[in-house]
Amino acid sequence: MAYSDKQKFKPTNINYTSKDFSTIKADLIEYTKSYFPDTYKDFNETSPGMMLIELSSYVGDVLSYYVDYNYKENILSTATEKRNVRRLAEFLGYKTPNKTPSVVKLKVTATINANLDGTPNYDTIPANNPFTNGLQIQSNIDSELLFETTGEIDFSISGSPDTPSISAPNLNTNGEASSYTLTRYVQAISAQTKTKSFTITSPTKFLELDLGEDNVIEILNCTDSSGEKWYEVDYLSQERILKETHYTDDDAGRNNNGYDQGDITATSLISIPYTLDYINTNKKFVTNFDVDTNSTKLMFGNGLYKYNVTGSSNSSIFTTIQQVGLTLNGDPLNSINAPISDFGTNNLNMGETPANTILTIKYRVGGGPDSNAQVGELTTIADGTTGITVTNDEAATGGTDGQTVEEIRHNAKSFFASQNRCVTRQDYQARILNLPAKFGNIAKCYVERVDDDGGLFVSTLSYNQNKQLVQTPELVLKNIKTYLNQYRMINDHLDFGFTLDGSGDDVLFSGYKVNFGVEFEVNSDRRVNPSDVKIQVINTIKDFFKIERMQFRQSINMNDLQYNILGLEGVIGIKELKLVQTGEGHDRNMAYYQIGGDVITGDPGGESGYGFMYDFVNADLEENGIIKPSVTPSVFELRNPNQDIYGKVI
Numbered sequence: 001m002a003y004s005d006k007q008k009f010k011p012t013n014i015n016y017t018s019k020d021f022s023t024i025k026a027d028l029i030e031y032t033k034s035y036f037p038d039t040y041k042d043f044n045e046t047s048p049g050m051m052l053i054e055l056s057s058y059v060g061d062v063l064s065y066y067v068d069y070n071y072k073e074n075i076l077s078t079a080t081e082k083r084n085v086r087r088l089a090e091f092l093g094y095k096t097p098n099k100t101p102s103v104v105k106l107k108v109t110a111t112i113n114a115n116l117d118g119t120p121n122y123d124t125i126p127a128n129n130p131f132t133n134g135l136q137i138q139s140n141i142d143s144e145l146l147f148e149t150t151g152e153i154d155f156s157i158s159g160s161p162d163t164p165s166i167s168a169p170n171l172n173t174n175g176e177a178s179s180y181t182l183t184r185y186v187q188a189i190s191a192q193t194k195t196k197s198f199t200i201t202s203p204t205k206f207l208e209l210d211l212g213e214d215n216v217i218e219i220l221n222c223t224d225s226s227g228e229k230w231y232e233v234d235y236l237s238q239e240r241i242l243k244e245t246h247y248t249d250d251d252a253g254r255n256n257n258g259y260d261q262g263d264i265t266a267t268s269l270i271s272i273p274y275t276l277d278y279i280n281t282n283k284k285f286v287t288n289f290d291v292d293t294n295s296t297k298l299m300f301g302n303g304l305y306k307y308n309v310t311g312s313s314n315s316s317i318f319t320t321i322q323q324v325g326l327t328l329n330g331d332p333l334n335s336i337n338a339p340i341s342d343f344g345t346n347n348l349n350m351g352e353t354p355a356n357t358i359l360t361i362k363y364r365v366g367g368g369p370d371s372n373a374q375v376g377e378l379t380t381i382a383d384g385t386t387g388i389t390v391t392n393d394e395a396a397t398g399g400t401d402g403q404t405v406e407e408i409r410h411n412a413k414s415f416f417a418s419q420n421r422c423v424t425r426q427d428y429q430a431r432i433l434n435l436p437a438k439f440g441n442i443a444k445c446y447v448e449r450v451d452d453d454g455g456l457f458v459s460t461l462s463y464n465q466n467k468q469l470v471q472t473p474e475l476v477l478k479n480i481k482t483y484l485n486q487y488r489m490i491n492d493h494l495d496f497g498f499t500l501d502g503s504g505d506d507v508l509f510s511g512y513k514v515n516f517g518v519e520f521e522v523n524s525d526r527r528v529n530p531s532d533v534k535i536q537v538i539n540t541i542k543d544f545f546k547i548e549r550m551q552f553r554q555s556i557n558m559n560d561l562q563y564n565i566l567g568l569e570g571v572i573g574i575k576e577l578k579l580v581q582t583g584e585g586h587d588r589n590m591a592y593y594q595i596g597g598d599v600i601t602g603d604p605g606g607e608s609g610y611g612f613m614y615d616f617v618n619a620d621l622e623e624n625g626i627i628k629p630s631v632t633p634s635v636f637e638l639r640n641p642n643q644d645i646y647g648k649v650i
Helices: 021-035 048-072 082-091 405-418 425-433 474-484 530-544 558-566 616-623
Strands: 103-113 136-139 146-149 177-189 191-200 208-210 216-223 241-246 274-279 284-290 295-300 304-306 319-322 325-327 347-349 357-366 378-381 389-391 444-449 455-463 469-471 493-495 512-515 517-524 571-580 634-637 645-649
Touching (some): 021 048, 082 405, 146 191, 216 284, 216 295, 455 474, 517 530, 530 558, 530 571, 558 571
Parallel strands (some): 512 634, 517 645
Antiparallel strands (some): 136 146, 136 378, 191 357, 208 295, 284 295, 325 347, 378 389, 444 455, 455 469
């Protein structure tokens, strides 16, 4: 029956919240009863009309499901498919790693001869030193498992701060020193280096090159047939690109032989293999993991350039044919080392696309849980390198099949929240302490805001080869400043207490330290050996003042030290326990500088490497056993525990 005019414009009662089969079916039945009361009345389950209603309910249920599913998969917190979670994470700027490689610290040793007088002959260091990164180490359990070193191994530079750089002499049959063993540590990852070349003819905007690998760890190098290097960036519009320079490649000699210390004995043994610089270049690319093809791709820019223009009066003219983006006034586009302003860039563009060239890409593949090697498993050098031996004193860890959905989800949220920026002083401290070791070691760090205009005062100290605190070399501070430029807020500026251009004071202090000795007198039970008690007390003091436990602006609780000593077997009382910088029982002076940085005059036992004066006597008395830090950020250090602990047992 046809609708009357009144019925035709009557609003229909449609429930738009019904999404599943049963509710849609019930709504359709009710709708039919309401608007077709005389047309159809047979609602038996086997009737043709009910078949049509159920078919419609089925279609509605399916469509509703996919609408909800698609909506859910477009929200990071509710998406369940890994491909969708990865894409949403990338939208937030977080690039999900593929398979992660296991990481291990390899112990590398080399042998040098002894001179006739028994001293080490450093002229006998292996001829192929330094050993470049990328050395292949093969598992002695699984021949298919390969590791590659990720840093230079240089025995001409002082050893690692965690271990001695040189062993005790190896003796011959006559008991004379014949050789020494040098030890270095280097990080290695479970990976294998591969190379793939692509012939590029006509230019293509946003060219993509597919490596065809699903376990690419990193891109090591990308060069064209002219020898020009292309740089990986986080995004194509990025202008500030970090360039690492090893000291052997530094033509300017700024890091000659891995040092930049002048005549400062206390810090001259700190190795600084690499320097950091920002460069400006249009030769850049980004890497993406294609979840559809399960492979890694390189994408280049949209700029098309032409060199050696035919018919030009000057064939070397640099001509821009097409360029998307805005070019600001400044250095020419082809100036690779153009200086970068702190407040912007000279060229805002997407970079160049390669044309009429051959691109050679060197990359690493590997990773996975099977790459977690056991202790002592990595002893075979697979690439034929001689003159060194390797082993792993610890197990390789960290190899996984990649991040899970939940890990990607939470890491992306965290990354987006921080925007990969240093905001608080704690952010800056964490970034500085995570400076890659190849740019210089940072042992202690303290950052404080000194004004409301973004001023940050940075105090740092480094380890020497004996794991003693020393001034951080100026070259390392420059590396820190360059490294932090990519993370700092635009209005933040760093102050190290002096300029980094050589115009600072004669005495430069990147960080302050206060050295001391310990004097004690304890009472022991007459039934125990006093010598044994004394050794226990000294070892307890050494452990209490381990440099790993000492930080900038940290107090010393002498009450805790007393408690530890009283807990030793045989100790029944403590008559005296104090920190000193001079003493009656010795002629050592453990303070070299006084306030203002002036060298102490009349210093009978002062030794290079000691820090600043501190009034330990009054500090202990005033604070009832709590020695507060100095107002100037500094670190308390028991520098020479084998020499600066004095005591007796009664």
